[in-house]
Amino acid sequence: MEEFPLDVIRNFSIIAHIDHGKSTLADRLLELTGTIKKKETGKNEQVLDKLKVERERGITVKAQTASMVHSSNGKSHLLNLIDTPGHVDFAWEVSRSLAACQGALLLVDASQGVQAQSISVFHIAKERGLTIIPVLNKIDLPAAQPERIAAQMQSTFGINPADILSISAKTGKGVESVLQAVIDRIPAPQSDKNAPAKAFLFDSLYDRYRGVISLVNIQNGILRKGDKIASCHTRKKYEIAEIGIMYPEEVSTDILCPGQVGYIACNMKESSEAHIGDTLHRVGEPVPPMPGFKPSKAMVYAGIFPVDSSDFPKLEESIKRLTLTDRSTLHMDVFRQRLEDEYDANIIITAPTVPYKVLYRDGTEKFISNPTEFPDMSDSTTKVSEIQEPIVKASIIVPEEYFGDMMELCYSRRAEELDHRYLDAGSDASSSRIILTCVIPLSEIVTDFFDQLKSRSSGFASFDYEDAGYQKSDLAKMVFLLNGKPVDALALIVHRSAQDTIGRAWVKKLHKVIPRQLFEVPIQAAIGKKVIARETLSANRADVTAGLYGGHYERKLKHLENQKEGKKRLKRIGTVDLPQEAFFDILKR
Ligand SMILES: Nc1nc2c(ncn2[C@@H]2O[C@H](COP(=O)(O)OP(=O)(O)OP(=O)(O)O)[C@@H](O)[C@H]2O)c(=O)[nH]1
Numbered sequence: 376m377e378e379f380p381l382d383v384i385r386n387f388s389i390i391a392h393i394d395h396g397k398s399t400l401a402d403r404l405l406e407l408t409g410t411i412k413k414k415e416t417g418k419n420e421q422v423l424d425k426l427k428v429e430r431e432r433g434i435t436v437k438a439q440t441a442s443m444v445h446s447s448n449g450k451s452h453l454l455n456l457i458d459t460p461g462h463v464d465f466a467w468e469v470s471r472s473l474a475a476c477q478g479a480l481l482l483v484d485a486s487q488g489v490q491a492q493s494i495s496v497f498h499i500a501k502e503r504g505l506t507i508i509p510v511l512n513k514i515d516l517p518a519a520q521p522e523r524i525a526a527q528m529q530s531t532f533g534i535n536p537a538d539i540l541s542i543s544a545k546t547g548k549g550v551e552s553v554l555q556a557v558i559d560r561i562p563a564p565q566s567d568k569n570a571p572a573k574a575f576l577f578d579s580l581y582d583r584y585r586g587v588i589s590l591v592n593i594q595n596g597i598l599r600k601g602d603k604i605a606s607c608h609t610r611k612k613y614e615i616a617e618i619g620i621m622y623p624e625e626v627s628t629d630i631l632c633p634g635q636v637g638y639i640a641c642n643m644k645e646s647s648e649a650h651i652g653d654t655l656h657r658v659g660e661p662v663p664p665m666p667g668f669k670p671s672k673a674m675v676y677a678g679i680f681p682v683d684s685s686d687f688p689k690l691e692e693s694i695k696r697l698t699l700t701d702r703s704t705l706h707m708d709v710f711r712q713r714l715e716d717e718y719d720a721n722i723i724i725t726a727p728t729v730p731y732k733v734l735y736r737d738g739t740e741k742f743i744s745n746p747t748e749f750p751d752m753s754d755s756t757t758k759v760s761e762i763q764e765p766i767v768k769a770s771i772i773v774p775e776e777y778f779g780d781m782m783e784l785c786y787s788r789r790a791e792e793l794d795h796r797y798l799d800a801g802s803d804a805s806s807s808r809i810i811l812t813c814v815i816p817l818s819e820i821v822t823d824f825f826d827q828l829k830s831r832s833s834g835f836a837s838f839d840y841e842d843a844g845y846q847k848s849d850l851a852k853m854v855f856l857l858n859g860k861p862v863d864a865l866a867l868i869v870h871r872s873a874q875d876t877i878g879r880a881w882v883k884k885l886h887k888v889i890p891r892q893l894f895e896v897p898i899q900a901a902i903g904k905k906v907i908a909r910e911t912l913s914a915n916r917a918d919v920t921a922g923l924y925g926g927h928y929e930r931k932l933k934h935l936e937n938q939k940e941g942k943k944r945l946k947r948i949g950t951v952d953l954p955q956e957a958f959f960d961i962l963k964r
Contacts, residue, residue: 376620376632379453381568384634385561386455386592388473390500391482392490392837396512400482400544400553401441401456407550408443408454410623440578440590441623442636447558454557455636457577459496470499471651474665475577475592475636478506478561480553481532485511485519485541488808489527489798490837491772497532506561509534510553515543527799564592564634571660572596572604574631574639579649581696585617587643588625591655592636594665598657600629604641607654607664613641674765674842675821676744678725678864679714690722725864729817732763732845746866749852753903764848765817767840772798775807777832784827785811788819789870814843818868853878853907855885856899869902878908891915 391397405411439458444451459472473479479500483493500507509528511521525536540556542549578590591598598604598618605612617640619627631637643649654664681690693714711724730744735758743749750759769790773781778795785793790813798808820840828836851874855865865885869877878900885898889912896912 376628376630376635378451379632379635381566381634382563383450383452384455384563385452385478385557386457386476386564386634386636387478387480387557387561388457388459388476388500389480389482390459390473390496391512392484392487392492392496395482395484395487395490395493396544397458397482400480400510400512400542400550401458403544403547403550404454404456404554405441405443405623407547407554408445410441410443439623440621440636442620445554445558447555452558453635454554457636470503471577473500473503473505474652475575476503476505477564478508478557480508480510480557482510482512483524483528485514485521485524486516488520488524489531489772491770491810491839492837494531494770494772494810495839495841507532507534508553508556508560509539511539511541512544514541515546515548523799531798566593566633567595568597568633570595571662572598572602572657573662574598574604574655575665576649576651576653576655578651580638582640585640585642587640587645587649589639589641589643589649589655590621590636591631591639593631593633594654595633595662596657597633598631598639600627603658604639604655605658606648606650607656607662608650609648609653611648612658613643615639615641674729674817675727676730677727678745680723680725680864681721686721723864726867727821728868729765729821731765731850731868733759734761734763736760746852746868747863749850749866749868751903752851753905761847762850763845764850766814766843766846767817767820768843769813769815769820769838769840771811771828771836771838772808773811773832773836775809777835778809778811780831781811781828781836784824784831785813785815788815788824789872790815790819815840816846816848816870851902853881854901855881856897856901856906857885857889858896859899874902875907878902882908882910886910886912 389397389400402411406413441456441458443454443456445454446452457472457475479496481493481497481500483489497507509532511519511524511528513519514521521541525539528534528539529536540549540552542553544550572593573595574591574593576589576591580588580590582588598615600615600618602615603612604615617625617627618629618631618637619625620631620635620637625638628637631639639655652665654662656662679690679694681687697710697714711722714722728744728746730742731749733741733743733750735741737758750757750762752759752762769785771781771785782793793811793813795809795811798810825838828838849871850868851871853867853869853874854861856862865881867877867881882898882900889896889898891912891914893915895914898910898912899906900908
């Protein structure tokens with residue numbers, strides 16, 4: 376590692392909208408530099424998308440990092456690719472990965488053009504002061520329109536078309552020029568070899584045998600195997616048991632020098648010990664921590680139950696492991712699938728909720744993310760003065776013909792401050808695209824908003840959002856009662872304007888999925904003490920008159936009367952079993 380001084384090191388990321396070819400390009404770069412073997416043609420199995428869920432869904436969830444060595448002008452360069460996730464819900468992971476880079480390849484699909492996430496990742500990179508190399512990908516596609524998309528990049532990002540590289544990550548065309556541009560255009564990291572060692576922790580992995588593996592960028596100084604280090608954040612001390620680079624798997628080097636990127640295994644056992652954004656230093660040589668780094672903030676919550684309640688300890692352990700590598704706000708579906716795939720957990724996840732802010736008359740405030748703790752605003756003795764909900768600023772890019780549908784969707788989700796403009800200035804109207812921005816409650820987009828957006832635009836709309844703080848809102852807790860008993864896992868927080876629609880829809884759904892019992896079961900949706908919707912599940916009546924033939928009318932009646940009495944008793948003591956499948960069906964939405 377000592378053979379790679381600062382001036383031959385480049386730390387960079389690939390940033391792109393989902394599916395624009397980030398993983399494919401990463402693979403080509405690793406192949407070109409001989410880091411991985413070239414695969415047989417026809418196979419396009421991406422190396423950096425390691426997890427099964429990523430392969431199945433074709434999205435990168437977990438950022439992966441790899442080092443490469445490439446010769447240029449007779450000099451060996453150490454190129455550290457810091458992979459960023461390409462999904463709308465992972466803006467925070469993108470931001471923290473970029474903190475370890477000096478430059479980024481902004482990859483745009485030459486057939487699809489600039490999309491919502493191209494814009495958001497561009498801004499994150501720009502804010503961090505990174506050098507941006509614009510790259511047009513998929514120029515091999517017949518539908519590619521490189522000139523038009525280049526003009527779009529110029530009008531949207533202020534990029535000079537002459538700086539744009541045109542490539543096909545699939546065929547490999549032009550990829551060599553990308554490596555050269557990384558070396559020529561991206562500045563080497565700045566770092567002081569003689570200053571006390573300082574490492575920035577930007578990601579972590581979990582290894583069953585070695586525990587937590589931290590991915591670090593050496594800001595100053597040198598770290599070696601055996602060094603005693605400490606965390607600025609937790610003040611805990613560790614000894615470096617193993618240190619090396621990702622090539623693309625872990626290769627131990629026993630040393631990491633200034634500006635370099637690699638991994639450290641230092642017997643951290645608990646997931647909670649590796650804080651993304653933390654700064655590590657040598658024991659006895661304290662350093663100021665990296666500034667301006669926002670800790671992760673959970674914005675979506677859900678309850679998780681094992682299907683078999685004896686699995687609680689196992690589930691708890693699985694979640695601990697999983698949250699070690701994915702602490703950011705994960706897409707709920709991805710989280711559930713990963714939990715099931717990697718840890719064999721059979722689970723139920725409740726409807727997602729967001730953290731609401733409750734303001735009290737005495738001036739105090741509290742965040743509530745569990746619907747069961749939500750205050751009853753209809754209670755006249757309430758000490759609550761106001762409830763606020765998190766809102767986001769959303770941008771949607773969509774071809775003009777779907778604009779009306781998108782407006783409708785946004786309005787149905789309580790969007791405000793809608794605004795729009797054309798993305799391609801002066802282009803022909805038939806293929807114009809519009810960027811629509813609005814302010815929308817977070818709770819309205821955490822479930823099926825993205826699916827709706829895609830299906831109502833035939834897949835053409837792209838979407839991204841950023842935090843926009845809190846706003847006062849007229850919200851209430853809706854509970855569902857089965858046979859008069861509230862079911863905690865089904866409690867919801869709803870906006871008053873939608874309470875009747877939601878209440879009716881949910882009791883209907885419950886009515887459909889709950890199997891009939893031996894007694895009649897009322898299914899009610901209530902807000903405070905007020906029932907706002909009801910369905911009745913009729914009893915599964917055993918035919919007590921089946922064996923009675925002929926005209927014994929009175930006997931029949933007597934049997935039926937007896938049966939009624941019995942049912943009354945059953946109902947009084949009876950509780951309704953809600954089968955697991957019923958939960959799944961309801962919460963699927
Ligand atoms: N024709 C063509 N297809 C490409 C090219 N680059 C990537 N693709 C295809 O585009 C699809 C998406 O590519 P990925 O590399 O998985 O995209 P990604 O940006 O990594 O997606 P995420 O991991 O979800 O962020 C795949 O089917 C690739 O085979 C290219 O240059 N030409």
